[in-house]
Amino acid sequence: MPKPPTADRRPPSADRLPPFLAACYRQPTPYTPVWFMRQAGRYMPEYRALRERYGLLELMREPDLAAQVTLLPLRLGVDALILFADILLPLEALGLTLHFLPGKGPVLEPRLTPDRVETLPLVDVHEALGFVFETVRRVRLEAPQTPLIGFAGAPFTVASYAIEGGSSRHYIETKGWMYHHPQAWDALMKRLVRVTLDYLKAQIDAGAQAVQIFDSWAGALSPGDYARYVKPHVQALLRGLQATGVPRIYFSTGTAGLLPLFQDLDAEVIGVDWRVPLGAAWEAVGRHHAIQGNLDPVALLAPREVLARQVDAVLAEARGQAGHIFNLGHGVLPETDPDQVAFVVEYVHERSSPLSADG
Amino acid sequence: MPKPPTADRRPPSADRLPPFLAACYRQPTPYTPVWFMRQAGRYMPEYRALRERYGLLELMREPDLAAQVTLLPLRLGVDALILFADILLPLEALGLTLHFLPGKGPVLEPRLTPDRVETLPLVDVHEALGFVFETVRRVRLEAPQTPLIGFAGAPFTVASYAIEGGSSRHYIETKGWMYHHPQAWDALMKRLVRVTLDYLKAQIDAGAQAVQIFDSWAGALSPGDYARYVKPHVQALLRGLQATGVPRIYFSTGTAGLLPLFQDLDAEVIGVDWRVPLGAAWEAVGRHHAIQGNLDPVALLAPREVLARQVDAVLAEARGQAGHIFNLGHGVLPETDPDQVAFVVEYVHERSSPLSADG
Numbered sequence: 001m002p003k004p005p006t007a008d009r010r011p012p013s014a015d016r017l018p019p020f021l022a023a024c025y026r027q028p029t030p031y032t033p034v035w036f037m038r039q040a041g042r043y044m045p046e047y048r049a050l051r052e053r054y055g056l057l058e059l060m061r062e063p064d065l066a067a068q069v070t071l072l073p074l075r076l077g078v079d080a081l082i083l084f085a086d087i088l089l090p091l092e093a094l095g096l097t098l099h100f101l102p103g104k105g106p107v108l109e110p111r112l113t114p115d116r117v118e119t120l121p122l123v124d125v126h127e128a129l130g131f132v133f134e135t136v137r138r139v140r141l142e143a144p145q146t147p148l149i150g151f152a153g154a155p156f157t158v159a160s161y162a163i164e165g166g167s168s169r170h171y172i173e174t175k176g177w178m179y180h181h182p183q184a185w186d187a188l189m190k191r192l193v194r195v196t197l198d199y200l201k202a203q204i205d206a207g208a209q210a211v212q213i214f215d216s217w218a219g220a221l222s223p224g225d226y227a228r229y230v231k232p233h234v235q236a237l238l239r240g241l242q243a244t245g246v247p248r249i250y251f252s253t254g255t256a257g258l259l260p261l262f263q264d265l266d267a268e269v270i271g272v273d274w275r276v277p278l279g280a281a282w283e284a285v286g287r288h289h290a291i292q293g294n295l296d297p298v299a300l301l302a303p304r305e306v307l308a309r310q311v312d313a314v315l316a317e318a319r320g321q322a323g324h325i326f327n328l329g330h331g332v333l334p335e336t337d338p339d340q341v342a343f344v345v346e347y348v349h350e351r352s353s354p355l356s357a358d359g
Numbered sequence: 360m361p362k363p364p365t366a367d368r369r370p371p372s373a374d375r376l377p378p379f380l381a382a383c384y385r386q387p388t389p390y391t392p393v394w395f396m397r398q399a400g401r402y403m404p405e406y407r408a409l410r411e412r413y414g415l416l417e418l419m420r421e422p423d424l425a426a427q428v429t430l431l432p433l434r435l436g437v438d439a440l441i442l443f444a445d446i447l448l449p450l451e452a453l454g455l456t457l458h459f460l461p462g463k464g465p466v467l468e469p470r471l472t473p474d475r476v477e478t479l480p481l482v483d484v485h486e487a488l489g490f491v492f493e494t495v496r497r498v499r500l501e502a503p504q505t506p507l508i509g510f511a512g513a514p515f516t517v518a519s520y521a522i523e524g525g526s527s528r529h530y531i532e533t534k535g536w537m538y539h540h541p542q543a544w545d546a547l548m549k550r551l552v553r554v555t556l557d558y559l560k561a562q563i564d565a566g567a568q569a570v571q572i573f574d575s576w577a578g579a580l581s582p583g584d585y586a587r588y589v590k591p592h593v594q595a596l597l598r599g600l601q602a603t604g605v606p607r608i609y610f611s612t613g614t615a616g617l618l619p620l621f622q623d624l625d626a627e628v629i630g631v632d633w634r635v636p637l638g639a640a641w642e643a644v645g646r647h648h649a650i651q652g653n654l655d656p657v658a659l660l661a662p663r664e665v666l667a668r669q670v671d672a673v674l675a676e677a678r679g680q681a682g683h684i685f686n687l688g689h690g691v692l693p694e695t696d697p698d699q700v701a702f703v704v705e706y707v708h709e710r711s712s713p714l715s716a717d718g
Contacts, residue, residue, distance in 0.1 A: 172660060180662060225655070256634075257635025275615075296534075298529060298534045298535075299538075299581075
């Protein structure tokens with residue numbers, strides 16, 4: 001397997017890391033680095049043009065196309081790229097079929113049931129998901145100067161799709177597993193951690209210089225349930241990545257009430273949504289973590305002066321301390337004007353630079 | 360207009376208040392009072408039998424039926440009743456048409472637009488919503504011993520339905536109003552506060568002994584947007600109710616990151632969801648408020664021992680301090696077994712009584 005450029009795989013002590021990677025390690029940076037969740041997506045005309053010709057899964061499974069999409073946000077001036085893929089791809093490797101229905105989101109068939117955990121196939125991620133690693137290699141060759149973030153879903157969030165058969169409002173079936181079938185739940189979490197570890201390690205081997213774990217729906221859980229049924233498995237996943245030497249970002253939404261439980265997670269960076277002040281979130285998770293966030297994605301639809309005010313508010317919460325990575329609190333919405341996204345990149349860089357008059 | 364029994368309308372200093380009302384004023388109670396949001400609803404066979412014969416809006420608009428539904432949870436042993444109605448009823452009085460579509464929830468037509476705010480009709484709530492007040496009177500006559508909670512939607516949450524035309528995921532149109540049409544937003548909020556004040560005062564005149572303001576979707580907002588566009592109007596509504604002398608409950612979900620902003624709200628009680636530890640929530644809103652919550656509604660679907668453990672966890676967070684009203688973090692789910700609900704009432708009463716061995 002061709003090895004990627006290794007220049008950016010230096011240990012945290014090395015200097016001259018790109019700003020995004022330096023910020024992951026809470027090292028000072030010349031400006032606050034910026035990237036956006038779903039920065040390559042439906043809000044971009046170039047992406048929509050590709051989607052007119054290819055299905056969503058087709059775009060992800062064809063490395064040439066997936067790399068092309070991953071690279072699109074370069075023109076916006078972002079400080080990191082993120083692999084174009086989906087957190088549900090590994091479920092296909094576990095024998096579920098994934099569709100995306102217009103207006104309904106992902107659908108997984110058949111729904112996973114407790115009796116089937118032990119019969120899930122043992123997955124060779126290279127065989128089942130090799131196209132993802134090939135995409136990573138191509139992106140690194142095309143944009144060797146820009147850090148590339150790999151990613152995967154966290155075990156709870158991925159399991160919720162498999163168990164509910166898609167998105168969910170109340171997570172009745174998923175919580176039902178926890179409450180009624182705690183052993184099957186534990187077995188499922190362990191299986192997902194193992195597959196996800198293989199999957200992320202292979203992304204890192206292919207050249208990913210950081211990884212983000214999306215626990216997007218952890219906010220559905222009470223702190224007690226999170227601590228009992230979910231956190232041990234998140235921690236196992238994070239610890240399993242320790243030896244790779246790349247920074248780990250743990251992202252979730254709706255978790256303002258869970259943040260103190262993230263204090264001892266082995267992640268360099270905690271990503272938070274816009275429903276909590278960034279400063280309070282940083283205090284709650286502990287200053288030993290870097291923090292990522294947290295502009296409301298809807299703010300990108302606001303008039304320029306309102307948008308600027310909201311960006312300023314996020315930067316003010318971060319107080320210019322080393323270890324802030326600017327991002328949205330969740331993905332860019334399809335309704336967004338790309339010019340607004342480019343404006344935020346430029347504005348954050350300018351306002352956070354020491355050369356800025358009042359930055 | 361017939362006046363209700365006034366025995367329970369005594370000022371907070373009076374003793375022998377029913378436990379629910381005493382807890383609203385943070386007075387000691389012989390046990391922790393309990394009620395449930397949506398305690399009269401689809402999970403009850405009696406309710407489903409009525410729904411086979413009547414439409415949802417029909418049940419609400421016919422005082423005999425609405426009172427009958429309101430009273431159903433008496434058999435569960437709850438410490439308070441809540442009016443059977445919907446937060447969207449006042450929007451009909453403002454000229455919007457409300458439907459409930461199976462599986463889709465409420466639909467409002469036509470969607471409210473900024474240019475129409477000034478042309479909204481001036482509403483006489485007695486004319487438009489008299490059936491609600493008649494329901495309140497009948498419930499008080501039927502169950503004079505059990506406190507009755509009236510309610511209304513908070514201006515942001517009600518506006519979001521009117522502007523989006525129903526439920527929403529991202530609140531793009533609603534936030535768009537705030538950002539692009541701040542004056543029309545302000546005018547709409549003021550109009551909704553005025554109508555809601557009239558509506559709640561008439562419920563109180565008819566006999567409601569407490570009121571809950573449902574700001575169910577406030578959790579979609581960043582702290583900055585909540586403080587700027589929403590909180591002043593919530594506070595105006597709460598202050599407008601001051602002279603009525605009944606306790607005010609301000610309820611929201613997904614607002615763990617907003618709780619410090621609730622400290623100075625003029626509400627006797629703050630209701631919180633299950634996504635935050637009750638003790639931390641109480642600290643965040645301040646001990647001068649009573650606190651209501653916060654069992655995960657899905658816990659009612661758990662095996663009895665898991666349910667008991669989760670109830671214990673909520674009670675442990677409250678530490679037996681005066682001013683805790685036990686409730687769910689949101690409404691009872693239709694999938695719930697009524698026996699589980701009755702169990703929680705009995706269990707909370709028993710575990711929180713000083714006579715309990717380890718309560």
